[in-house]
Amino acid sequence: MSTFDSTDAATAGAILTIDLGALVANWRALGARAGAEAGAVVKANAYGIGIEPAVTALARAGCRSFFVAHLSEGIRVRSVAPDAAVYILNGLLPDTCGVYAEHGLSPVLGSHEELLEWASFRQTGAQVRPAALHVDTAMNRLGLWPGEGLNLARERSGVIAAAGIGLVMSHFASSEDEADPANARQIAAFAEIAAAFPDTPASLKNSSGHFLKDCPSYQLTRPGYALYGGNPTPGQANPMQPVIGLEARIIQLREVEPGTQVGYNGRWTAKSRRKLATICLGYADGYPRNASWTDTVTGGSALVGGVICPFVGSVSMDLIIVDVTDAPAGAAVRGASVTLIGGSLDIETVGAGAKTVGYEILTSLGRRYARRYVGL
Structure with a gap:
């Protein structure tokens, strides 16, 4: 239920x-x-x-x-x-x-x-x-x-x-x-x-x-x-069950050519032809801006059809751009959901991608999400 x-x-x-x-x-x-x-x-x-x-x-x-x-x-x-x-x-x-x-x-x-x-x-x-x-x-x-x-x-x-x-x-x-x-x-x-x-x-x-x-x-x-669901034994397998999962929807897709700069201030540049998806989530939803991915700094990722796909450019207030080039065919389409927390993207992994800790990821969860409670 x-x-x-x-x-x-x-x-x-x-x-x-x-x-x-x-x-x-x-x-x-x-x-x-x-x-x-x-x-x-x-x-x-x-x-x-x-x-x-x-x-x-x-x-x-x-x-x-x-x-x-x-x-x-x-x-x-x-x-x-x-x-x-x-x-x-x-x-x-x-x-x-x-x-x-x-x-x-x-x-x-x-x-x-x-x-x-x-x-x-x-x-x-x-x-x-x-x-x-x-x-x-x-x-x-x-x-x-x-x-x-x-x-x-x-x-x-x-x-x-x-x-x-x-x-x-x-x-x-x-x-x-x-x-x-x-x-x-x-x-x-x-x-x-x-x-x-x-x-x-x-x-x-x-x-x-x-x-x-x-x-x-x-x-x-x-x-x-x-x-x-946070891991109390860092460096070892997490003995706790996961409690939260976060998914966001794709609202637009586009293909960009090599040399295209993406996001605020053009901090990420495509090195080859890439397929990009913009998802409906940003730092106003509590997802850290430090998860931004630039030409010189790695950042956060999403799971798209079970494949890890990196963010590109800055995490903005309401949107994040994800490189879905390697996602399975049909997984990255308008209206589809991608996973931000869940599966291999556990709280610790998400925290590391945002240069912070899982505690901050949890306690920053935003108010704009539709919250679904299960296991009642």
Whole structure:
């Protein structure tokens, strides 16, 4: 069974297919691998696939803990998962405690100022859900220093008790690189933190953390990228099921002679007679402009009739030109669909062609696509 969003597939220039069954299967596989409860990171509109459909599918499958970056995202999660724990990773902005209370959201507290403001709010008698404590073990981005966390743990009856901490957590900096010695240092640092909070659930594993040797799962894991089909083990076969596919339609074809310059500023020149197809998709749809292919720089590609066909010239706002000379006969015709993500063009390959990472490809997925949800 499949459903479309409000955009009519018949009139759309491109169709994004989202397999919610694969999303749930990935979540279950990661939970089974960890041997612990798996939460789900659904920030950035669930990595581009849509918070509401993603959270609804995961909650129905049994997911009880969700993580987002912003309060506005947490409110959206709460609207479809009324009983779940919903954590706001970016911390407590000043004077927002009342919003957390109103929607039953949990801040991830990472500084003394945040702890004090949250503890003070709780002491007014406000009804709130337990907060999380973030201890920074490597990123130098958000969170308390490990020594600060240990000192707070020793106080017991101090601000930690007043803040009502229900989860202690940290975040890996290099878990996708199993050989990076920073991983072992972080595992050891967090083990000390978790031991200092023996009665509080702990969380360390992100997507790639599920595949690190000697990394405890603790009580809760926080997969994100891998849920959506991203490869948590770069350089190895992807253990996750693909979740998204992207197709765009050909709107015009032409043949060009050798020496013809193509696209804005003529940055690609035909070296022989070529057949070109213009497809209905561009950087306004979230496909990176860095996927442009010039005379000196390689870029992105499309699958046309199962054959990899390179882009030519610049990715423009609404259009991309593809060299379909080598496509099978009949595959490149007006109105036909070509694949931008899917098959051999997985998220990592597309990211590499655009000189970026798969994370950016996912989280940039545009609003103009007709979105088809399958696996419901």
